[in-house]
Amino acid sequence: MQMTATLTEALQEWESHQKEFQVIQENHQRYMQNLHEVSEMQSCISATIAHQRKSLKDFLQSLKTKGLAEEETKHVEEIKEHIQERQSILSQMEAFLPKKNGIYLCLVLGNVNVNLLSKRLKAAYKDEYEKFKLCVTVILLLLAFTCRFFVTYRFVDALMNFLLVWYYCTLTVRESILINNGSRIKGWWVAHHYISAFLSGVILTWPDGELYQMFRRQFLSFCLYQSFVQFLQYYYQSGCLYRLRALGERHNMDLTVEGFQSWMWRGLTFLLPFLFFGHFWQLYSSIYLLSMAPVPGCKEWQVSVCGLSFLVLFMGNFFTTIAVVRHKLKNTSLNRSKSR
Numbered sequence: 390m391q392m393t394a395t396l397t398e399a400l401q402e403w404e405s406h407q408k409e410f411q412v413i414q415e416n417h418q419r420y421m422q423n424l425h426e427v428s429e430m431q432s433c434i435s436a437t438i439a440h441q442r443k444s445l446k447d448f449l450q451s452l453k454t455k456g457l458a459e460e461e462t463k464h465v466e467e468i469k470e471h472i473q474e475r476q477s478i479l480s481q482m483e484a485f486l487p488k489k490n491g492i493y494l495c496l497v498l499g500n501v502n503v504n505l506l507s508k509r510l511k512a513a514y515k516d517e518y519e520k521f522k523l524c525v526t527v528i529l530l531l532l533a534f535t536c537r538f539f540v541t542y543r544f545v546d547a548l549m550n551f552l553l554v555w556y557y558c559t560l561t562v563r564e565s566i567l568i569n570n571g572s573r574i575k576g577w578w579v580a581h582h583y584i585s586a587f588l589s590g591v592i593l594t595w596p597d598g599e600l601y602q603m604f605r606r607q608f609l610s611f612c613l614y615q616s617f618v619q620f621l622q623y624y625y626q627s628g629c630l631y632r633l634r635a636l637g638e639r640h641n642m643d644l645t646v647e648g649f650q651s652w653m654w655r656g657l658t659f660l661l662p663f664l665f666f667g668h669f670w671q672l673y674s675s676i677y678l679l680s681m682a683p684v685p686g687c688k689e690w691q692v693s694v695c696g697l698s699f700l701v702l703f704m705g706n707f708f709t710t711i712a713v714v715r716h717k718l719k720n721t722s723l724n725r726s727k728s729r
């Protein structure tokens with residue numbers, strides 16, 4: 390009797406499992422169908438965007454203002470402006486469509502799709518990137534502090550430089566993925582990380598000796614300072630991201646929001662002196678190393694290579710930062726005059 394009751398219960402439970410499984414199967418089927426449709430739409434939209442880009446380019450080339458009346462020239466200029474706007478809207482659309490990886494990502498990851506297909510996923514990836522930088526910065530700060538004040542083993546220095554090489558290589562991969570997902574990171578900052586990885590690699594191979602010891606202390610102090618600046622940058626950059634998301638603004642609209650702009654300028658004016666001080670420290674390191682290189686006792690090739698790398702880093706960082714600030718100033722005054 391008890392057996393039958395248990396069997397009936399078991400059969401009822403099995404029935405409910407069956408029903409649940411059927412619902413799962415149906416949902417999954419619908420999901421696969423939607424995926425198929427989405428993938429077809431993606432290919433179709435990508436193709437039409439490519440077509441529109443090409444025809445806009447040809448059209449732009451055919452537009453000539455020579456020999457036109459003033460009114461007609463004005464009209465053509467207006468069309469050219471619209472075409473430029475259209476190109477940037479198309480780029481924003483492409484950020485949500487799968488695309489082929491560049492050479493670097495193809496080499497590192499293979500041809501896997503790294504495009505995140507929603508704003509939420511893109512934002513989460515960017516957040517994770519900023520947090521990753523912060524975590525490694527804390528570790529680097531502790532290591533640089535230990536090496537600078539407590540431990541003078543070449544092995545521990547090498548460990549720190551190895552971490553630096555790994556960190557910068559990882560950043561280049563993450564940044565390439567961010568760029569694929571529509572981030573506006575300037576090419577220089579990515580190049581900066583390639584050069585920094587190269588520089589750390591060269592320091593890693595620098596044999597211990599009098600010259601290495603002479604440079605070591607100031608390099609470690611510079612690493613400490615750079616980690617400190619990285620904290621400030623993290624505060625500024627995550628603040629920008631947080632505010633833009635709260636405003637729900639799009640990239641091309643970022644700079645038009647008054648509240649955001651005043652916060653950004655306050656952040657920048659605080660950050661810039663620290664950044665420029667770091668850039669001139671790089672210049673100082675470069676001059677220090679390049680003046681050491683011609684000394685007769687200097688046999689290590691690492692001295693001049695590191696000196697040159699620091700010089701390139703100084704020039705790139707300094708001029709790019711100035712260009713970024715000038716661009717922001719120009720946009721701010723443009724938006725102010727538009728809103729008047």
Ligand code: COA
Nearest residue numbers: 571572573574575578615618622626664667668706710713
């Ligand atoms: N590394 C990585 N990404 C950077 C970056 C950097 N140094 N500078 C800017 N970006 C990113 C931004 O997060 C933003 O990304 P998003 O499109 O995904 O939102 C994009 O590039 C555009 O940023 P932009 O508006 O041009 O600049 P910003 O206001 O975010 O930052 C600076 C401006 C000057 C503060 C920033 O470029 C910077 O810190 N530069 C100095 C770096 C340096 O010199 N380091 C060495 C110190 S010793």
